Amino acid sequence: MSNLDVALKDMMNIDGVLGAAVVDASSGMALGTAGGSRTLDLQIGAAGSTEVMRAKLRTIEQLGLNDGIEDILITLSGQYHILRPLGAQRSNGLFLYLALDRVRANLALARHHLRKIGDELEI
Template identity: 65%
Template sequence: MADIEVTLKDMMMLDGALGAAVVDYNSGMALGILGGSRDLDVEVASAGNTELVRAKLRTMEQLGLDEEIEDVLITLGSQYHIIRPTRGRRARGLFLYVALDRKRGNLALARHRLKDIEEELEL
């Protein structure tokens, strides 16, 4: 089992990782942030992605979908942004967020690895 610090370090080990966060989407607060740059403010991105996750969950509820979000992918010209809500009872109400450099990152591998990282997270 991994705590938030280990989880962030694991996410930053993904090829092309630019920044990572563990975020509580109920409060909008980042529980931990690692990485970032002048071009990527991970704290601002985390807050904005909180709104995205909340909106998607509301929409799914309104549609009566009995599903869980695996992940949300935002593709930019130079970056991939992956949001993965946690599903384990030990870390419910959170999401993992990682931004990858599109030239250096491997999207399929990152998604697969984020699933493993999410399963290891324990608060």
Template identity: 60%
Template sequence: MANVETTLKEATTTIDGALGAALVDYGSGMALGTVGGGKDLDLGVAAAGNTDVVRAKVRTMEMLGLKDEIEDILITLGNQYHLIRLLKGRGSSGFFLYLALDRGRANLAMARHQLSRIEAELEI
């Protein structure tokens, strides 16, 4: 089992095109850890903003009566992909992994696959 720092470092070093990653508590909107980012990608702001996205989607699913689980949420921009993966492992509900990718360098299918593998190894 990997800790938060190791998990985020692995995400940003093994996933092609990764620009930054964060582990976020969507109850509070606070990032428990971040790696990467920079002046053009403030991961603290991204954590808080994507918390609103997750909460809205969960609320919408409840209103629709959907009895399913969100695997991930994808936001495509002109130059980036933003991938939000809700965690489902023991003791990890209420958290998500956020990964920002350079669209020109990333393979989205592989990034989703690798993020799923990384999630399975994470211990919160």
């Protein structure tokens, strides 16, 4: 089992998870996915989340901030979507994409678990 498979399996063990992906921010393509449904297409979610990530990175650069993104939280009426960049650079490369059921998930615990998974993932 690859590190990618282990990370996706670990992400799917987070309470309230609906789907998970490891995304290449340069292309918008998911390198791997788990979960999802007909109403949660993880490939579309990965591509759209890439645009969010790119926009925020551009904004940070334009503001001249010497800082990186820890994670991005998108709150919907029924779901949470968390984007977490990987690696020391955190300005490009890969990110974790996690979709959670808002009623069943504990956001603080999900962010904690996602941080740990991201720190342990080597690709």
